[in-house]
Amino acid sequence: MEYAILIVIVVMMFGMMFLQSRKAKQQQAERQDFRANLQPGTEIITIGGVIGKVVSVDTEYEEIVIDSDGSQLRFAFNAISREYVRPAYVHDDEVDEDGNPLPQETDQVAQEPIEAEDGEPAQVVEEVEAESKNA
Incomplete structure (x- = not known):
């Protein structure tokens, strides 16, 4: 009984090590493909957080030159973290205090009927239909 538990633990450890090494190899292949x-x-963006555009790539010496707001910097390939994608932030005036998006203002006709001065519903004149008839 004790040997069965020990065998299960050892098999699980080898399984986790195998999966971890496979994942590491896949990530390494993706990095090499990106750099190539x-x-x-x-x-x-570099591993230090420097953001810039690639100016030149020297594959012989595995160096890259980037331009970051007018400053040209030279880095080794290993210092490149990933391609930079600017995050899309939501402005405070686009959400309510709970973080829910506010309804968008549109040019649609009001859903509630407009009443005339005498309390009767006012007649709605469609300008679009009138323009299309005149054209």
């Missing part, structure tokens, strides 16, 4: 396909003009 770097082109000038691509926006990147």
